[in-house]
Amino acid sequence: MSVRIKLTLSYAGFLMLAGALLLAAVWMFLLRYVPDGWPGLLGIAPNRYLLLVAFAPAAAIVLVFLLVFGLVGGWILAGRMLAPLTRITDATRVAASGSLSHRIRLEGRRDEFRELADAFDAMLARLEAHVAEHQRFATNASHELRTPLAISQSILDVARKDPKHDHGELLARLHAVNARAIDLTEALLLLSRADQRSFTQEPADLSLLVEEAAETLLPLAEKRGVTIETSGEITAVLGSHTLLLQMTTNLMHNAIVHNLPGRGTVRVTTSVRPETVVLTVENSGETLSPELAATLTEPFQRGTGRVCDAHPGVGLGLAIVKRIAQAHDGSLTIVPCPAGGLRVVVELPTPPPNAVG
Known part of the structure; x- marks a missing residue:
């Protein structure tokens, strides 16, 4: 019945x-x-x-x-x-x-059925946005992966048709293209790992991760004439040490590369709030509009005029940072600085007292 x-x-x-x-x-x-x-x-x-x-x-x-x-x-x-x-x-x-575009939009007073319908509409909206994002990501990833493969094919065709061509130059170009394809593939795997949350939860300290990332990126900063300033307090979190280090490194790498050559600065601070810990990375650089800053976390969206020839990247740096933050139940906020550059803030939840020894 x-x-x-x-x-x-x-x-x-x-x-x-x-x-x-x-x-x-x-x-x-x-x-x-x-x-x-x-x-x-x-x-x-x-x-x-x-x-x-x-x-x-x-x-x-x-x-x-x-x-x-x-x-x-x-x-x-x-x-x-x-x-x-x-x-x-x-x-x-x-x-x-x-x-997924259909919505219930139930009228009437707010009762149990109205709450269920509104929750279902919200779920459909999130699913539609998620599916659209994945479709754009698949399209962009296919395009990004096809580019180095097409370049490799062209180099191999030149080597085959012109045996007298300088093979050393061709091998150098092929090596660079292959290295970029490997970097892109590793970035895609890291992004997938962050999305699936397939990592072990363990105690970590963002302030120590900042120091580790700064030490790693110091040669790049010195080469580009960028000064790195780190400060803050102990910020205990619970998550993947590898992913959190990757997140910190990506933020600082972007802040160094997209900066003022020879006179740029990168300021990294960590702080503790009542329910969250905060990692803030601020750099000098070109003046960006809020509309452009809002697109920087989209995969393969490097932003107009932000592609550096020396370190072009794969267009997934901030996208990976956002996914890692979300995988740790955190958030990422990007705000253009009035004088130029960006202020990037990552907030992660404070772990329970008994979770961090």
């Missing part, structure tokens, strides 16, 4: 039970307060048998009326009550067919 039929029978059964109890109460009243020998109306003295004979057909008619009324009324009420659930079910079928 459907839920509507079950609710209808429940309404009708409850109404029948209430009617039967009411009739039983009336009958008990008659038995108690109308004894045998009571003069009655017009001098007629009814007894209990006559009362029963007169009461039983009337009670039966009342019960039949209550049954019909309960079934009809219950069917209508159940239909009205379950109408929102029917709309939610129809929307689920539409979403299951592959269309």
Whole structure:
């Protein structure tokens, strides 16, 4: 039986039970307060048998009326009550067919069905955005991977058609292209690992990760004339040491590369808030608009004028940072500095007291 039929029978059964109890109460009243020998109306003295004979057909008619009324009324009420659930079910079928643009948009007062419909609409919106993001990512990744493969094919064709060509130069170019393809593949694997959260939770300190990343990137900073300044307090977190170090390194690498050559600065600070720990990376550089800054976390979106010939990257630096932060239940905020450059803030939740020794 459907839920509507079950609710209808429940309404009708409850109404029948209430009617039967009411009739039983009336009958008990008659038995108690109308004894045998009571003069009655017009001098007629009814007894209990006559009362029963007169009461039983009337009670039966009342019960039949209550049954019909309960079934009809219950069917209508159940239909009205379950109408929102029917709309939610129809929307689920539409979403299951592959269309995620459909929304329920349930009207009326905020009750349990309205909350369920709103939650379902929010879930569809997130799924639609997630699927669209993955489709764009797959398209961009295919394009980025095809480029080094096409260049490698061209180099090999030149070497085959012109045996007298300088093979040393061709090998150097082939090595550079192959290295870029390897970097891109490793970045894609790292991005996938962050998305799947397939890592072991362990205690870590962002301030120590900052020092480690700064030591690694110091030669690059000195080569480009960029000064790295680190400060802050101990910031304990719980997560993957490898991913958190990659996140910190990516932020500082971007801050060094996209900076003012010969006179740039990178300031990295760590701090603790009541419920989060904060990693802030701020650098000098070109003035960027808020609209452009908002696109920098998109995969393969390097931003106009932000591609450096010496360190072109693979366009996944900030995308990886964002995914790693999200994999650790954190957030990433990018704000352009009025004087130029960016201020990037990563907030991660503070671990439980017993999780970090």
